[in-house]
Amino acid sequence: xxKIQYKSEEIQYSIIRKNxxxxxxxxxxxxxxxxxxxxxxxxxxEKLLIKKVNWIYKKLKTQEIENEKSDLYTKEEFIKIVxxxxxxxxxxxxxxxxxxxxxxxxxxxxxxxxxxxxxxNLKLIKYSKEAIRYVILHELCHIKHMNHSKDFWELVKTYMxxxxxxxxxxx
Numbered sequence: 101x102x103k104i105q106y107k108s109e110e111i112q113y114s115i116i117r118k119n120x121x122x123x124x125x126x127x128x129x130x131x132x133x134x135x136x137x138x139x140x141x142x143x144x145x146e147k148l149l150i151k152k153v154n155w156i157y158k159k160l161k162t163q164e165i166e167n168e169k170s171d172l173y174t175k176e177e178f179i180k181i182v183x184x185x186x187x188x189x190x191x192x193x194x195x196x197x198x199x200x201x202x203x204x205x206x207x208x209x210x211x212x213x214x215x216x217x218x219x220x221n222l223k224l225i226k227y228s229k230e231a232i233r234y235v236i237l238h239e240l241c242h243i244k245h246m247n248h249s250k251d252f253w254e255l256v257k258t259y260m261x262x263x264x265x266x267x268x269x270x271x
Contacts, residue, residue, distance in 0.1 A: 127159040169226040212242035
């Protein structure tokens with residue numbers, strides 16, 4: 101574990117050296133992990149850490165808040181909520197996925213593949229039914245628009261006019 105002093109704060113981090121071209125910063129379980137090319141000097145890594153310190157603190161705080169948040173439902177209740185909400189939204193929108201899965205995703209609240217398969221993040225178990233509904237609707241809309249174009253957001257807004265407010269809960 102390495103340490104660097106920045107203002108009054110101390111940043112602890114680990115470096116993983118690999119045969120890669122770029123330096124990557126990730127936050128996993130409250131730890132700062134730097135994945136860097138073998139040839140990059142430690143001083144260069146520390147300069148990058150200082151440059152990205154605000155982003156690092158924001159990510160650490162977000163993880164801390166998420167970890168403190170408790171589950172609102174049991175896993176069984178959550179699955180039933182997702183199933184019921186999906187059925188309602190399919191009926192309302194006329195948009196039907198091929199498959200819907202629930203699993204932990206590290207990078208997003210949900211995803212929609214080009215094969216029209218939707219994955220919902222199990223971490224939504226800590227959020228309101230309205231937030232869950234928003235994520236499911238968002239992914240269903242990706243079946244029609246595989247992007248975040250104006251048309252995509254208009255479609256989301258058609259079925260959830262207050263989506264911007266609901267979306268704030270997930271930040």
